[in-house]
Amino acid sequence: MLIMAIGVPRNAIAITITIKTAQVAEEEETASLCRQVNDKQGLTVQKRPTPNSPVVGSLESNQQVKLIAGYRDIRGPAGRTWVEITAPISGFVSRGFPGNETNLIECSEVAQETPVESYGQNTPVDDLPTEASPVAEATSSEVDENLCRKIDSKKAPRGLAVRSDASRLSDYRGKVPIDSQLTLVENYQLIPDKNGERRKWVEITSPLPGFVSAGNLIDCE
Numbered sequence: 001m002l003i004m005a006i007g008v009p010r011n012a013i014a015i016t017i018t019i020k021t022a023q024v025a026e027e028e029e030t031a032s033l034c035r036q037v038n039d040k041q042g043l044t045v046q047k048r049p050t051p052n053s054p055v056v057g058s059l060e061s062n063q064q065v066k067l068i069a070g071y072r073d074i075r076g077p078a079g080r081t082w083v084e085i086t087a088p089i090s091g092f093v094s095r096g097f098p099g100n101e102t103n104l105i106e107c108s109e110v111a112q113e114t115p116v117e118s119y120g121q122n123t124p125v126d127d128l129p130t131e132a133s134p135v136a137e138a139t140s141s142e143v144d145e146n147l148c149r150k151i152d153s154k155k156a157p158r159g160l161a162v163r164s165d166a167s168r169l170s171d172y173r174g175k176v177p178i179d180s181q182l183t184l185v186e187n188y189q190l191i192p193d194k195n196g197e198r199r200k201w202v203e204i205t206s207p208l209p210g211f212v213s214a215g216n217l218i219d220c221e
Contacts, residue, residue: 033067034107035085043103044177045091049074049082057089057174057208058159064107065093073101088173089208147184148220149204151176155216162210166191166201173210180207181220190214 037043037059047054059065066087073095074082081095083104095101151160159178164171176182183206190200191211202214 033069033071035065035067035104036107037061037063037065037103038105039103042175043093045085045089045093045174046082047091049076049084049092051077051080051094053092055177055180055207056091057162058177059089059093060172060175063088063172065104146220147186147188149182149184149217150220151178151180151182152216152218153178156213160212160216162204162208162212163201164210165194166211167194168197169195170211174208176207176212182206182212182217 038061040061042061042063043059044051044055045057045059047056065085068084068086071083074084074092076082076094078097080097081101082092083095084092094103096103157178159180160176160182162173162176164173182204185203185205188202190202193199193201200214201211202217203209203211
């Protein structure tokens with residue numbers, strides 16, 4: 001009688017409860033797929049569950065990843081265990097070997113990553129301010145039509161960080177290994193750092209989409 005008095009049909013309440021229950025279930029499922037990198041050296045993301053397959057990116061220590069829904073452990077060469085991930089890069093990562101599968105841990109087991117407040121010894125080389133190279137400073141009329149670029153190993157010997165925007169403080173999407181090739185977006189432009197740092201950025205489409213520091217790139221040969 002109370003329900004009828006306030007004019008709320010019973011079926012409306014049932015639908016609302018069902019929707020909320022579904023939302024909670026979805027959030028719990030997403031949380032259950034969250035893992036965090038537990039290797040100080042980080043992890044390499046492979047195209048297939050084998051160390052000899054093409055590298056599609058890399059993950060830093062403490063970085064969070066999302067497993068594919070309905071994931072399963074895959075036994076690879078030499079007995080190594082692999083698992084498929086969907087974010088921040090799609091591919092396969094090694095969990096380790098049976099009895100020592102500690103490369104990934106539950107996100108709830110560790111605290112959130114502490115933001116970098118200042119430059120230090122552990123700051124990736126590609127995140128330190130660098131002078132833009134002559135190649136990166138070329139005007140639009142001088143830009144090579146070839147969109148392929150490589151990482152300057154002298155300026156970024158540990159690979160190059162990929163950010164979600166033209167800023168060191170934007171979200172970290174992953175890291176491109178030193179021996180990888182990058183593809184710039186068509187009609188790309190050099191973008192000034194949005195926090196006023198002494199660098200310029202450029203947008204890329206592969207091996208993962210995002211922004212990288214332009215001063216660390218050289219033309220592909």
